[in-house]
Amino acid sequence: MRSKNGSFDLKVYDVVKTIPRGQVRSYAWVAKRAGSPRAWRAVGNALNKNSHPIIVPCHRVVKSDGALGGFARGPRRKLRLLTSEGLTLEGIRAIITKKGAKENDA
DNA sequence: AGACTGACATACC
DNA sequence: CGGTATGCCAGTC
Numbered sequence: 001m002r003s004k005n006g007s008f009d010l011k012v013y014d015v016v017k018t019i020p021r022g023q024v025r026s027y028a029w030v031a032k033r034a035g036s037p038r039a040w041r042a043v044g045n046a047l048n049k050n051s052h053p054i055i056v057p058c059h060r061v062v063k064s065d066g067a068l069g070g071f072a073r074g075p076r077r078k079l080r081l082l083t084s085e086g087l088t089l090e091g092i093r094a095i096i097t098k099k100g101a102k103e104n105d106a
Numbered sequence: 107a108g109a110c111t112g113a114c115a116t117a118c119c
Numbered sequence: 120c121g122g123t124a125t126g127c128c129a130g131t132c
Contacts, residue, residue, distance in 0.1 A: 042129035070113035
């Protein structure tokens with residue numbers, strides 16, 4: 001399991017960890033930063049099995065539509081964490097729908 | 107070793 | 120504008 005540093009999921013975790021608190025990014029955004037702009041599927045897969053739920057704020061990763069997407073621990077958990085950071089569904093949507101937020105880094 | 111799955115996205119109808 | 124269909128990557132079974 002990605003014991004070697006440099007695996008895709010490892011890179012994904014690193015990118016997700018880079019997301020500032022109170023902010024959210026889409027899977028495509030992470031995938032792109034991870035090195036494969038077409039690997040959002042793998043990104044979600046990596047986070048799904050994520051072995052580092054603590055060092056990786058997976059709850060800051062949402063869909064490009066502004067939807068929370070899903071969460072291994074339950075979507076409610078994710079929403080709760082986001083709201084805890086002072087974010088809301090509309091807030092998330094505002095950031096994601098923001099053209100450029102996906103192309104430009106925070 | 108091979109096939110399926112999955113927290114998505116984009117395109118088409 | 121909405122829903123449906125297909126495609127994609129990497130990981131996991």
